[in-house]
Amino acid sequence: MTTDLMTIREMCEAYDVTPRTLRFYESKELLFPIREGTRRLFTKRDRARLTLILRGKRFGFSLEDIRQLLDMYDRDGSQETQLRRTYDLARERLAAMETQRAELDVAIADLKDQLAWGEEMLARFASNAA
Amino acid sequence: MTTDLMTIREMCEAYDVTPRTLRFYESKELLFPIREGTRRLFTKRDRARLTLILRGKRFGFSLEDIRQLLDMYDRDGSQETQLRRTYDLARERLAAMETQRAELDVAIADLKDQLAWGEEMLARFASNAA
DNA sequence: CGTTACATTTACGTCAACGTCAAGCACTCT
DNA sequence: AGAGTGCTTGACGTTGACGTAAATGTAACG
Numbered sequence: 001m002t003t004d005l006m007t008i009r010e011m012c013e014a015y016d017v018t019p020r021t022l023r024f025y026e027s028k029e030l031l032f033p034i035r036e037g038t039r040r041l042f043t044k045r046d047r048a049r050l051t052l053i054l055r056g057k058r059f060g061f062s063l064e065d066i067r068q069l070l071d072m073y074d075r076d077g078s079q080e081t082q083l084r085r086t087y088d089l090a091r092e093r094l095a096a097m098e099t100q101r102a103e104l105d106v107a108i109a110d111l112k113d114q115l116a117w118g119e120e121m122l123a124r125f126a127s128n129a130a
Numbered sequence: 131m132t133t134d135l136m137t138i139r140e141m142c143e144a145y146d147v148t149p150r151t152l153r154f155y156e157s158k159e160l161l162f163p164i165r166e167g168t169r170r171l172f173t174k175r176d177r178a179r180l181t182l183i184l185r186g187k188r189f190g191f192s193l194e195d196i197r198q199l200l201d202m203y204d205r206d207g208s209q210e211t212q213l214r215r216t217y218d219l220a221r222e223r224l225a226a227m228e229t230q231r232a233e234l235d236v237a238i239a240d241l242k243d244q245l246a247w248g249e250e251m252l253a254r255f256a257s258n259a260a
Numbered sequence: 261c262g263t264t265a266c267a268t269t270t271a272c273g274t275c276a277a278c279g280t281c282a283a284g285c286a287c288t289c290t
Numbered sequence: 291a292g293a294g295t296g297c298t299t300g301a302c303g304t305t306g307a308c309g310t311a312a313a314t315g316t317a318a319c320g
Contacts, residue, residue, distance in 0.1 A: 024308060038268055038315075059241050063307075087248040090241060097238050104231050111189050111224050118217040122210070154278060168285075168298055193277075
């Protein structure tokens with residue numbers, strides 16, 4: 001292992017985020033890199049948190065939700081209360097995502113109908129032109 | 131038929147939108163109600179446009195996209211160029227929606243995995259407590 | 261010492277689609 | 291005339307997740 005500490009550039013490479021994003025997350029108290037003078041050094045812990053942040057974002061959690069969950073983990077270690085809270089939040093999110101999926105399905109089906117209609121019209125134009 | 135013209139309130143009732151929304155759409159040149167002094171009177175044409183606006187929104191088109199399409203229809207009457215443009219835009223949107231649905235599916239599957247994991251942990255805690 | 265290549269901070273800007281006042285006019289009822 | 295209601299305009303606020311600009315620092319290279 002090299003140093004176990006990573007600069008902001010290395011982090012950006014590794015996680016495909018911009019420096020602005022990492023500083024932003026720090027300002028929102030999602031990350032706590034070591035401040036070596038004016039520079040940042042990201043620890044293993046920061047990387048673990050960032051992984052969870054990015055995963056959470058994929059699931060559609062807000063940064064504020066994520067922050068609260070991470071903080072809970074920090075306080076409780078790995079106790080039941082926070083696990084249950086995480087679990088509940090995740091179930092809510094899942095429900096929301098499935099609702100969204102259903103709506104998207106309807107919209108897609110409708111749009112396909114409209115497309116069929118459009119093709120019909122185009123065909124009609126084509127035959128008129130011929 | 132009463133008057134073929136509707137007040138802002140009637141429009142709100144009929145389309146389940148707020149007055150603010152209608153004024154906003156007018157400011158964005160999506161609607162062109164008659165200005166009777168200081169008040170608005172929405173014509174059949176406005177209603178047709180609003181229907182298309184709301185439909186477009188359901189499909190995820192931006193208001194700007196919608197405005198451009200509506201303007202095209204106004205200019206071209208009902209010619210092939212605009213029909214094709216609409217058709218192409220709709221196909222793009224459909225592709226985007228299907229991509230989005232695929233990503234959502236992955237996220238849902240992942241989240242379900244995490245949930246299963248969470249249940250496992252909770253069960254472990256429960257048995258420890260017993 | 262100068263240049264290059266990063267790093268930092270602060271603060272304001274962005275995007276979408278409206279919401280939320282505040283303040284005033286227009287009309288009706290009494 | 292006063293009260294009440296509805297409609298108007300205009301400007302600023304909201305939300306989330308950063309982007310962008312400007313001014314400055316600092317570290318290593320040659």
